[in-house]
Amino acid sequence: MSETEVAVATSSNVEIKIEPKDPESDEEVEEKPIPSILDSISKEQIANFQPYYERYFEKRYCTKFSTENVNLDTCVRVHTNKICVIFLSEKHSILKKHQRIKSLNFQVSPKVNRLKNSMSGKGKRGAQLLQPESILCFIETEDGEKYPVHSGIYGKLLEINDRLSENPNLLVDDLNEGFLAVILPDLRRHEENIRSLRIKHEYYT
Numbered sequence: 001m002s003e004t005e006v007a008v009a010t011s012s013n014v015e016i017k018i019e020p021k022d023p024e025s026d027e028e029v030e031e032k033p034i035p036s037i038l039d040s041i042s043k044e045q046i047a048n049f050q051p052y053y054e055r056y057f058e059k060r061y062c063t064k065f066s067t068e069n070v071n072l073d074t075c076v077r078v079h080t081n082k083i084c085v086i087f088l089s090e091k092h093s094i095l096k097k098h099q100r101i102k103s104l105n106f107q108v109s110p111k112v113n114r115l116k117n118s119m120s121g122k123g124k125r126g127a128q129l130l131q132p133e134s135i136l137c138f139i140e141t142e143d144g145e146k147y148p149v150h151s152g153i154y155g156k157l158l159e160i161n162d163r164l165s166e167n168p169n170l171l172v173d174d175l176n177e178g179f180l181a182v183i184l185p186d187l188r189r190h191e192e193n194i195r196s197l198r199i200k201h202e203y204y205t
Helices: 045-046 185-194
Strands: 005-007 015-022 057-062 074-079 084-088 102-106 107-109 135-141 146-150 156-160 181-185
Touching: 102 185, 107 135, 181 185
Parallel strands: none
Antiparallel strands: 005 015, 057 074, 074 084, 084 181, 102 135, 135 146, 156 181
């Protein structure tokens, strides 16, 4: 029988005692394979797992610029950190009429080109300031119709989707990746921004 030394502390010194070693401790422990994490998730859970743009963004809709004959609604996806991403709404006239986009014009005024937005620092100094009625771009369709796209909220322009320069129809072909712009909302007016936008449930009822 093998033995092991065990140190036992006393009030005056350290006494070394010899204790028998448990013979069963020499037996090899059978290693069980680690199951895949996917085995702990049902197929139904995997099928219903929401993509990131559904988990971290709340869909809201700007409807204030539409008319009886032309739908100019935009979808404003609000991230948990309050950053907003602008898309065309599923009800926009371009999608409803199945129009194809010929070009996007970001020269929204003689002095303002959204593609020339420039900023610096944590406060995004120099970024173009936006109000709800500010136009982000004009869309021209292949059949000659033109549509303005409005910001819909107060904030600063952070980014225009550069993929649209090569493929403007991304706006209508992919309503998840085909965003138009990213906006840093004015936090002082964030509640006003949110109140002005319709939630998804209200928008579709």
